[in-house]
Amino acid sequence: xxxxxxxxxxxxxxxxxxxxxxxxxxxxxxxxxxxxxxxxxxxxxxxxxxxxxxxxxxxxxxxxxxxxxxxxxxxxxxxxxxxxxxxxxxxxxxxxxxxxxxxxxxxxxxxxxxxxxxxxxxxxxxxxxxxxxxxxxxxxxxxxxxxxxxxxxxxxxxxxxxxxxxxxxxxxxxxxxxxxxxxxxxxxxxxxxxxxxxxxxxxxxxxxxxxxxxxxxxxxxxxxxxxxxxxxxxxxxxxxxxxxxxxxxxxxxxxxxxxxxxxxxxxxxxxxxxxxxxxxxxxxxxxxxxxxxxxxxxxxxxxxxxxxxxxxxxxxxxxxxxxxxxxxxxxxxxxxxxxxxxxxxxxxxxxxxxxxxxxxxxxxxxxxxxxxxxxxxxxxxxxxxxxxxxxxxxxxxxxxxxxxxxxxxxxxxxxxxxxxxxxxxxxxxxxxxxxxxxxxxxxxxxxxxxxxxxx
Numbered sequence: 094x095x096x097x098x099x100x101x102x103x104x105x106x107x108x109x110x111x112x113x114x115x116x117x118x119x120x121x122x123x124x125x126x127x128x129x130x131x132x133x134x135x136x137x138x139x140x141x142x143x144x145x146x147x148x149x150x151x152x153x154x155x156x157x158x159x160x161x162x163x164x165x166x167x168x169x170x171x172x173x174x175x176x177x178x179x180x181x182x183x184x185x186x187x188x189x190x191x192x193x194x195x196x197x198x199x200x201x202x203x204x205x206x207x208x209x210x211x212x213x214x215x216x217x218x219x220x221x222x223x224x225x226x227x228x229x230x231x232x233x234x235x236x237x238x239x240x241x242x243x244x245x246x247x248x249x250x251x252x253x254x255x256x257x258x259x260x261x262x263x264x265x266x267x268x269x270x271x272x273x274x275x276x277x278x279x280x281x282x283x284x285x286x287x288x289x290x291x292x293x294x295x296x297x298x299x300x301x302x303x304x305x306x307x308x309x310x311x312x313x314x315x316x317x318x319x320x321x322x323x324x325x326x327x328x329x330x331x332x333x334x335x336x337x338x339x340x341x342x343x344x345x346x347x348x349x350x351x352x353x354x355x356x357x358x359x360x361x362x363x364x365x366x367x368x369x370x371x372x373x374x375x376x377x378x379x380x381x382x383x384x385x386x387x388x389x390x391x392x393x394x395x396x397x398x399x400x401x402x403x404x405x406x407x408x409x410x411x412x413x414x415x416x417x418x419x420x421x422x423x424x425x426x427x428x429x430x431x432x433x434x435x436x437x438x439x440x441x442x443x444x445x446x447x448x449x450x451x452x453x454x455x456x457x458x459x460x461x462x463x464x465x466x467x468x469x470x471x472x473x474x475x476x477x478x479x480x481x482x483x484x485x486x487x488x489x490x491x492x493x494x495x496x497x498x499x500x501x502x503x504x505x506x507x508x509x510x511x512x513x514x515x516x517x518x519x520x521x522x523x524x525x526x527x528x529x530x531x532x533x534x535x536x537x538x539x540x541x542x543x544x545x546x547x548x
Contacts (some may be wrong), residue, residue: 168220233299275293337546340442347490352497371416404428429462
């Protein structure tokens with residue numbers, strides 16, 4: 094059965110009709126419907142645990158099966174068709190083909206069980222329209238859709254919190270995890286980069302479910318110049334190529350969903366394939382080895398709660414793997430000092446992101462994180478060191494008129510004991526154009542000249 098046919102058969106309208114029938118006491122308390130619902134419930138848990146049982150002879154086969162389950166739950170048609178086939182085979186083995194489930198709106202018992210064990214309830218309606226969909230956010234019974242970086246309230250919502258909790262339990266069960274009073278959160282990460290974050294009662298006021306869909310496979314600077322993105326123009330792209338080739342250390346700032354990851358990937362795409370790049374992330378999102386298979390990339394996923402596999406250990410091992418550039422997805426408190434040391438000890442051309450209100454605040458923000466490790470440091474000396482060696486060039490991403498824009502490119506300078514930003518590029522909202530207020534400083538021009546001579 095094809096994915097399209099399968100998706101059509103277990104449609105959201107059928108599932109919504111089932112919800113309406115199951116929410117009506119009068120209907121469920123009488124006749125065939127009551128018997129049908131009891132029959133359905135009698136097999137639901139058995140099917141759920143049947144699907145959750147690991148399948149395959151090797152660890153890789155079992156991992157891929159779990160991946161299929163997770164993808165089926167969050168709406169991928171091909172995986173849904175495969176799970177429906179598995180449920181159908183189970184029904185045949187159990188000789189349940191002729192089990193009656195009353196007048197519930199399903200063509201077969203397989204579809205009825207699929208809707209309960211795999212189906213996403215009202216999220217079926219949201220996920221049906223994937224065009225531009227980047228994130229689905231559920232808070233209690235409310236649903237929000239993020240498209241092109243903009244969150245809007247969905248016209249759909251859950252009828253009851255129990256439906257949200259059922260979806261949560263399906264996801265954690267199929268991911269060999271748990272969410273209960275002792276552990277009230279979970280995360281599911283799929284191989285394609287899609288990520289599901291769950292929280293339960295007691296950790297958040299209401300259960301939440303956030304699906305961050307991986308929608309982009311490859312970005313380069315040319316792509317960001319295209320009319321459908323309009324993140325920059327060709328003149329800005331040429332300037333960025335000079336920055337990358339001259340091995341300036343770079344930092345990206347911007348609010349959530351403003352395109353920081355897209356810009357970082359595009360900048361990395363402009364780096365020579367043979368250069369050793371080491372990435373350190375708390376969750377795999379850049380997916381460089383997959384999207385740029387010819388690049389010499391080592392990717393680390395650090396776990397802050399596991400000292401053996403935390404950021405410090407990742408940096409320790411990374412620095413022993415001869416990196417020429419380090420891509421640290423986001424500077425956090427515990428690893429700020431390590432990244433600063435890496436940038437000042439020969440790993441020029443590295444890139445990171447940090448949460449800051451503006452480029453002027455970046456050195457202070459990183460310094461504050463460095464000071465948290467308790468060692469006695471002179472903050473003024475640290476700010477100067479970061480300004481001169483860690484944050485050569487800063488990029489500020491913003492959402493402007495519903496479009497992700499590279500709003501500012503600035504060179505960091507330390508002048509008379511104060512951080513100054515030399516604006517190399519600025520986006521003018523009034524004209525919709527990028528302007529170039531200043532040229533590189535003499536110090537930066539010397540670095541560009543040296544890099545050009547060694548190329």
